[in-house]
Amino acid sequence: xxxxxVITVAMVTLLVSWSLRDEKVRSIHSSREISADxxxxxxxxxxxxxxxxxxxSWVRQANDSTSVLCYSVLDGSDKTFxxxxxxNIHAHAENLPKVIFKPSGEIIAxxxxxxxxxxxxYSGLVFYSQSFDNGATWTESKRLVDDETAIDxxxxxxxLLKSGEVGIIxxxxxxxxxxxxxxxxxASTNGKNGFGKGALISQPACPCCRTKMFVDRAGGIHxxxxxxxxxSIRDMVHIVSADGGKTFGxxxxxxxxxxxxxxxxxTGPSMTENENGLHFTWYxxxxxxxxxxxxxxDNGRSFKHHDSISAKGMHPQIATVPxxxxxxxxxxxxxxxxxxxxxxxxQVRSGKGEREADKFITPDIHYxxxxxxxxVDEDNIIVAYTSKIDSAEYVKWQKVSLGR
Numbered sequence: 187x188x189x190x191x192v193i194t195v196a197m198v199t200l201l202v203s204w205s206l207r208d209e210k211v212r213s214i215h216s217s218r219e220i221s222a223d224x225x226x227x228x229x230x231x232x233x234x235x236x237x238x239x240x241x242x243s244w245v246r247q248a249n250d251s252t253s254v255l256c257y258s259v260l261d262g263s264d265k266t267f268x269x270x271x272x273x274n275i276h277a278h279a280e281n282l283p284k285v286i287f288k289p290s291g292e293i294i295a296x297x298x299x300x301x302x303x304x305x306x307x308y309s310g311l312v313f314y315s316q317s318f319d320n321g322a323t324w325t326e327s328k329r330l331v332d333d334e335t336a337i338d339x340x341x342x343x344x345x346l347l348k349s350g351e352v353g354i355i356x357x358x359x360x361x362x363x364x365x366x367x368x369x370x371x372x373a374s375t376n377g378k379n380g381f382g383k384g385a386l387i388s389q390p391a392c393p394c395c396r397t398k399m400f401v402d403r404a405g406g407i408h409x410x411x412x413x414x415x416x417x418s419i420r421d422m423v424h425i426v427s428a429d430g431g432k433t434f435g436x437x438x439x440x441x442x443x444x445x446x447x448x449x450x451x452x453t454g455p456s457m458t459e460n461e462n463g464l465h466f467t468w469y470x471x472x473x474x475x476x477x478x479x480x481x482x483x484d485n486g487r488s489f490k491h492h493d494s495i496s497a498k499g500m501h502p503q504i505a506t507v508p509x510x511x512x513x514x515x516x517x518x519x520x521x522x523x524x525x526x527x528x529x530x531x532x533q534v535r536s537g538k539g540e541r542e543a544d545k546f547i548t549p550d551i552h553y554x555x556x557x558x559x560x561x562v563d564e565d566n567i568i569v570a571y572t573s574k575i576d577s578a579e580y581v582k583w584q585k586v587s588l589g590r
Contacts, residue, residue, distance in 0.1 A: 213589035214589065222581035227581045228244065228279065229279055230570035234287070242583060276298050281342070288346070288375075293321055294316050296354065306337070316380060328380070336358060338358065345407075347401055355370060372385055374431055400464075418446050462483060466482075477501075498519060505567070513559055528554055529549070529554055532586060557569055564588075568584070
């Protein structure tokens with residue numbers, strides 16, 4: 187009887203093992219590159235419209251001195267929408283322009299412009315415009331911050347709030363401490379009235395890395411940024427609001443990289459969520475260099491499963507695939523003769539963060555950078571990036587399938 191029981195347990199264990207193995211992604215199948223535009227461009231960004239369709243936005247270079255923000259729904263229609271008031275845009279892969287769709291159908295576009303001044307020659311401003319007729323017409327563009335003392339707002343990010351409004355975070359010169367760096371601000375929309383007055387939510391922050399705003403399933407508002415710690419350490423910091431943005435908790439480092447730097451790394455963080463909690467990716471030049479992953483199952487109070495994505499990787503971006511798997515895209519240098527190009531890597535991890543599959547989806551002979559990633563369904567994702575061809579930049583994207 188005991189022998190039969192042992193055999194039965196062994197068979198059940200083997201069946202479970204086979205089942206789990208079958209659930210793993212065994213391969214990543216990249217498709218041909220598709221050009222977002224025949225005209226040079228950069229700064230791709232992926233989002234979803236109010237019908238759940240994937241939307242790609244990018245900056246089209248109209249001529250040597252003028253660019254404009256465009257977007258297209260990736261549904262096969264090939265129709266490109268142009269935000270007419272965005273001709274003052276300054277394309278920047280870390281300070282990404284964005285479009286976001288409210289459940290009401292309203293579309294909001296945000297972008298950065300240059301604002302050099304005696305206090306800071308690198309200063310910028312954030313502008314935005316709204317459409318209430320599916321992108322056919324747009325309101326006159328306006329500044330996010332209407333304050334004479336506000337001379338520098340950059341590296342913003344947006345997210346849809348549980349209320350159906352849109353939240354935005356950005357780095358601002360209006361800090362209240364003497365330390366080096368910027369302050370992190372937050373604001374939200376109020377119906378068709380656009381963004382309200384912002385509030386300082388954390389400081390000091392590295393003034394040159396993109397921020398990440400994320401709203402979890404319960405409506406919690408998360409902000410992730412590169413903090414300045416003890417005057418010289420530049421590590422990733424996480425804060426969260428549980429009351430709709432009225433207050434934010436104390437900053438917590440997601441990992442003690444202890445990267446001592448007095449400069450501009452220009453590589454910000456990313457985060458997502460699934461049933462196992464919050465998941466984060468970032469780059470550091472600390473004692474262990476490269477792109478890394480970590481997760482938290484207690485809403486950012488503690489972090490675990492710290493793991494390398496790529497020792498050469500930069501600009502990592504993470505997203506959740508339906509079914510709770512995770513996908514990470516990044517760029518990294520590759521030596522070609524006496525020169526260096528860049529390629530886009532893609533990694534799939536289980537819902538708990540275990541690595542399952544890796545693949546480079548662009549050829550080594552190209553120079554491809556700053557990927558963004560978004561899930562289509564359980565088996566397909568979209569990856570967009572900028573590729574340099576004959577000294578000009580173009581926005582490319584691929585639909586990638588996750589083989590099983």
